[in-house]
Amino acid sequence: MTLEELVACDNAAQKMQTVSAAVEELLVAAQLQDRLTVGVYESAKLMNVDPDSVVLCLLAIDEEEEDDIALQIHFTLIQSFCCENDIDIVRVSGMQRLAQLLGEPAETQGTTEARDLHCLLVTNPHTDTWKSHGLVEVASYCEESRGNNQWVPYISLQER
Numbered sequence: 001m002t003l004e005e006l007v008a009c010d011n012a013a014q015k016m017q018t019v020s021a022a023v024e025e026l027l028v029a030a031q032l033q034d035r036l037t038v039g040v041y042e043s044a045k046l047m048n049v050d051p052d053s054v055v056l057c058l059l060a061i062d063e064e065e066e067d068d069i070a071l072q073i074h075f076t077l078i079q080s081f082c083c084e085n086d087i088d089i090v091r092v093s094g095m096q097r098l099a100q101l102l103g104e105p106a107e108t109q110g111t112t113e114a115r116d117l118h119c120l121l122v123t124n125p126h127t128d129t130w131k132s133h134g135l136v137e138v139a140s141y142c143e144e145s146r147g148n149n150q151w152v153p154y155i156s157l158q159e160r
Helices: 003-032 040-049 069-084 095-101 133-147
Strands: 036-038 054-060 088-093 119-123 154-156
Touching: 003 036, 003 054, 003 095, 003 119, 003 133, 003 154, 036 040, 040 054, 040 069, 040 119, 054 069, 054 133, 069 088, 069 119, 088 133
Parallel strands: 054 088, 088 154
Antiparallel strands: 036 119, 054 119
8 A cells, every 4th residue: 555545544534433423413413403304204304395395315224224225215216306406415324323423212012113314415494504513524525525526525423
């Protein structure tokens, strides 16, 4: 491996950490400000009614769920819709960290059904402009990825 390749790998790893932290910050802020839609079906309904309010779509899946055909079909349809409506998309792994960030209970004990965290939409209603450092960072990462012909960038959320 050449020095240039080592530096490129190190820069890519550092960029991934920065974007992961930005996604975490963005999700927490969006949830606090009621700008987060959670769930595949809820997201599909919102995109059908008001696609212009959606600024980011996160598709979350862990490795053990990659073979879920129904989920992959949903993801394909959502990705297609997002591309048609110029909505940034990011694939995310680390469902446990995602649940932790969104305050999901660790064990549902059969009393409450866990929310579907496979699709998350961050919205920005037309009536007010919301500027978030995390949103700017993630949007920049998406644009940079598209420039490298990676239409749906991938990040991994690390457990803490």
